Amino acid sequence: MKVRGLPQQNICLPAGFSFCAASAGIKASGRPDLALVQACQGTTAAAVFTKNRVVAAPLKVGRASLTASRGRVRAVIVNSGNANCATGQAGIRACQEVCRELAGLLGLHPSEVFPSSTGIIGVPLPVAKIVLKLPELTAARAATMQGVANFARAIMTTDTRRKLASATFHSGTSAVNVLGIAKGAGMIHPQLATMLVYLFTDATASPSELKHALLYCCDQTFNCISIDGDTSTNDTVLLLASGRSGVRLKQASVRKDFSEALLKVCQSLAEQIVFDGEGVKHVIRLSVEQAKNRPEARQVAQTVAHSLLVKTAWAGADPNWGRILAAVGRSGIAVDPARVSIQIGDQMVCRKGVGCVFDEKRAHKALAQPRCEVRIFLGRGDSSIRFLTTDLTAEYVRINADYST
Amino acid sequence: MKVRGLPQQNICLPAGFSFCAASAGIKASGRPDLALVQACQGTTAAAVFTKNRVVAAPLKVGRASLTASRGRVRAVIVNSGNANCATGQAGIRACQEVCRELAGLLGLHPSEVFPSSTGIIGVPLPVAKIVLKLPELTAARAATMQGVANFARAIMTTDTRRKLASATFHSGTSAVNVLGIAKGAGMIHPQLATMLVYLFTDATASPSELKHALLYCCDQTFNCISIDGDTSTNDTVLLLASGRSGVRLKQASVRKDFSEALLKVCQSLAEQIVFDGEGVKHVIRLSVEQAKNRPEARQVAQTVAHSLLVKTAWAGADPNWGRILAAVGRSGIAVDPARVSIQIGDQMVCRKGVGCVFDEKRAHKALAQPRCEVRIFLGRGDSSIRFLTTDLTAEYVRINADYST
Secondary structure, three states, rough: OOOOOOOOOOOOOOEEEEEEEEEOOOOOOOOOOOOEEEEOOOOEEEEOOOOOOOOOOOHHHHHHHHHHHOOOOEEEEEEEEOOOOOOHHHHHHHHHHHHHHHHHHOOOOOOHEOOOEEEEOOOOOHHHHHHHHHHHHHHOEOOOOOHHHHHHHOOOOOOOOOOEEEEEEEEOOEEEEEEEEHHHOOOOOOOOOOEEEEEEEEEEEOOHHHHHHHHHHHOHHHEEEEOOOOOOOOOOEEEEEEOOOOOOOOOHHHHHHHHHHHHHHHHHHHHHHHHHHOOOEEEEEEEEHHHHHHHHHHHHHHHHHHEEEEEHHHHHOHHHOHHHHHHHHHHOOOOHHOEEEEEEEEEEEOOOOOOOOOOOOHHHHHHHEEEEEEEOOOOOEEEEEEEEEEOOOOHHHHHHHHHHO | OOOOOOOOOOOOOHHHHOEEEOOOOOOOOOOOOOOEEEOOOOOEEEEOOOOOOOOOOHHHHHHHHHHHHOEEOEEEEEEEEEOOOOOOHHHHHHHHHHHHHHHHOOOOOOEEEEEEEEEEEOOOOOOOHHHHHHHHHHHHEEEHHHHHHHHHHHHHOOOOOEEEEEEEEEOOEEEEEEEEEEEOOOOOOOOOOOOEEEEEEOOOOOOOHHHHHHHHHHHHHHHEEEEEOOOOOEEEEEEEEEOOOOOOOOOHHHHHHHHHHHHHHHHHHHHHHOOOOOOOOOEEEEEEEEEEOOHHHHHHHHHHHHOOOHHHHHHOOOOOOOHHHHHHHHHOOOOOHOEEEEOOOOEEEEOOOOOOOOOOEEEEEEEHHOOOEEEEEEOOOEEEEEEEEOOOOOOOHHHHOOOOO
């Protein structure tokens, strides 16, 4: 089946979910800005949220609802074009009203509705526009790939393309599907960013089993990417399990298969988010190796991934390892510069703190590719981390100087 | 007297110092890249250096020389165009050779020569070129404003103008002069940056008196500016006292006058550095107020000053306070967003975590000025900090994507 606007990849639809989208007029452009997932009875859920202390209203409401419902979610309502953040008590009430109205239409308890918002901060949520559109929205829901494609499109802000990934594993004769839909673009940094990720599976799992798998996968993927170092007020990763496959996570081997499938989906979405970063021309696979432990590897990786001088050098495909070394030196980790080595592409460019003789043209060519590997060896231990980051281009500045997020 | 290329300001020359510069061919452009100060006998010194763990050779040599000479400096030799950083033991030997050769020419002990370098990292220092030029350089030294202007020009890299400031105070019938010469441009962030600052006075002071005054002034000025958040491997602030005015710092009132004069000079140089930041169009005077203590005020200021989304909004003169609030929220300080207020220009734009109704055009106009005030109120205490930072423009990216530092 040809699905309009969907990337040419094999996406599997887990049983138990239906999707739809509409244009409610929240975005001035008139583009789709309201999206709904309905989940079958018995669907369990787990979520992780931004670590920013400024937290948007839907995250407060969603977190409270998950607690009240004991990890049961029957519907997810997402709007783009307005973050409903820094909107005070009025913002909370606005979010609750949307959930209540939707719950009424679908015959659910309001705490079974999970809300998300993304877009501009500090502007009141246009509740009336949203509520007016809910009947049309709920009528359109369908357990089809076209529904998924419409949902993925409606949650986009400055994203240039939909972000979807799926994986399947088998337990006996039963297939278990995992589907992920995400939005990203700017403001992407560890501890999440204006990144909304919805993960769906037809496995049968308790909320705590889901939470465990979700934390493991986020640590490896969404917490290892950085575009601009800013952390959004609205980041949410939500995992829903319909149980429709009949496959339970009780068994260790099934849990392992499930975690692997979920990781694969999260990895793909994390990559798609970084490759679609605002103004990104080059994606850098940054490894920090020979660290004493993973937190210190992460701290060095973050400092390098966040350095304007490093990121602008990458924009120019300039193999300027001195800037990388200087960023390592100010990372707050007690590195001995005389033990630090740096590799760009397949060449060592700095060995034990001193520049190597290397083929600059080849290093430039490696960095000029859409993706390039940069490895930093700290000479302190056996831990490492793989980070996905980007260059910083004049185009990024243009996007963010012109656009009110 | 008209001094070629010097800003139209009243610069006072402290007695006991002579200055000169030359082109040694370190810069491919052929521009002046070697600068010398000679100080009279008895000159005392104190210095502060980068906190980056990657430290360039001249800083290691200079620090050791200050210890060996017990805070006596008779000459300062600075080259631009090459940072002599990440050059290993060979870099240390190269720096020592320059100091030794200069000491020989001037009849000094090598530990009385203080070296500095700024420019590209990881390229061997062209010692032969420098040594060859030393006789011509030393012959040219003069206690004149032209000498000062030449010195200030030769230490520049991507700076577009010389940075000079001076102040004078009186003790009885004696005048005491303080003169400062700096280079800055990119890579400017608290804990110093490729920022070289040379401060000269004709007061009489012990090295420890100088160190005390210097730390106080750096904390208020050079540690409260940020352009791109990167910290250089070569940052140095050096203060020399010739004693030629005959005015001692023994007396508390003189010490206070001296500190004030030094602070004034440092403040002016810090401002000049920020205004000449790479690609800077707007300078922001950022106050963080109502913090529990100064370190927490500093941490919030740094996070905001370092946020790409905030800096790009400033580039577009966009009064996007949501990005500022989001940066405050991820600063690591336990702020309560419901107590945070933000002022842009003369208007409150966010009060206690919620957006105000304000005149957006007026806020845009305020941010479009070369300098604009942004105040953040944390509602936590009585401490505050004043920070000087900049926008981030596409021009910054162009400069740093094209240029090998």
